[in-house]
Amino acid sequence: MADVKKVATRDSYGNGLVELGKEHENIVVLDADLAGATKSGTFKKAFPDRHFNCGIAECDMVGVGAGLSTMGLVPFVSTFAMFAAGRAYEQVRNTIGYPHLNVKICATHGGISVGEDGASHQCCEDFALMRTIPGMTVMCPSDDVEARKMVRAAYEMEGPVYIRFGRAATPVYHDESYEFAIGKGEVIQDGTDVAIIATGILVPEAIKAGKLLAAEGIKARVINMATIKPLDEELVIRAAQECGRIVTVEEHNILGGLGEAVAGVVTEHAPVPVHRIGVRDEFGHSGPAAELLKQFGLTAEHIVAQTKTFVGK
Structure with missing residues (x-):
């Protein structure tokens, strides 16, 4: 698959947000001072008034996202998987999961392929942590096309969602005719x-x-x-x-x-x-x-x- 186009799914996340942002004014995006890495900065360039940098305060960011969701907005909360699923686990569980709020937790840099950042950032426990939260939908796209369609599907469903995106560019094997559905392999x-x-x-x-x-x-x-x-x-x-x-x-x-x-x-x-x-x-x-x-x-x-x-x- 060496000659196949490669795209990092974190880039797909940023691009998917922009596509949705053009269609839905109730989408807001939160980041923890990592907009360049998570690619939520792509949304920030297109819609600066709907992007909020919460600083290096992931637990607070989750709480802000929870609050915004009660106002009819659909928050996409963005940071590294280690911080979204790890550092902010209690807030995700109690502030988003327990009241079953409509917040989308979008975590980049998951898994071993984070590479040089090392063990402290290579989150290989996020699926397990998020699976244990009642009512939480947990997803991980395989390529650019699926990632963008997954972001859209997350917006269209009601309830909390956790999506893991990758850091490294990976082969794109789907075409745009691919139909993604939550809960279907x-x-x-x-x-x-x-x-x-x-x-x-x-x-x-x-x-x-x-x-x-x-x-x-x-x-x-x-x-x-x-x-x-x-x-x-x-x-x-x-x-x-x-x-x-x-x-x-x-x-x-x-x-x-x-x-x-x-x-x-x-x-x-x-x-x-x-x-x-x-x-x-x-x-x-x-x-x-x-x-x-x-x-x-x-x-x-x-x-x-x-x-x-x-x-x-």
């Missing part, structure tokens, strides 16, 4: 030997892995699971019943994320073996994003090797 490649369910920037790696496995005679069903909560249980159950084995792939701790969500559904409804590929209960460290993804086993080659071993069992 996407079968990209069909197969019956094993199902590979991936989310976020690792979906292109799963697609590549699916093609490599096909060349070796293993028919892998590749699924893009952009909504982690509510999970597309019907699609997961069908994959379990028709493929007999499931591999999950995420740029997140294997504890509490997509893998455990899938395993929970499978255990209750269609028991089959599940192998989780992700960060294996450890902190990251500083380094180039591409090298870190290799080191932590989050590449197509690793997915292929792990899947072949898993299917062989």
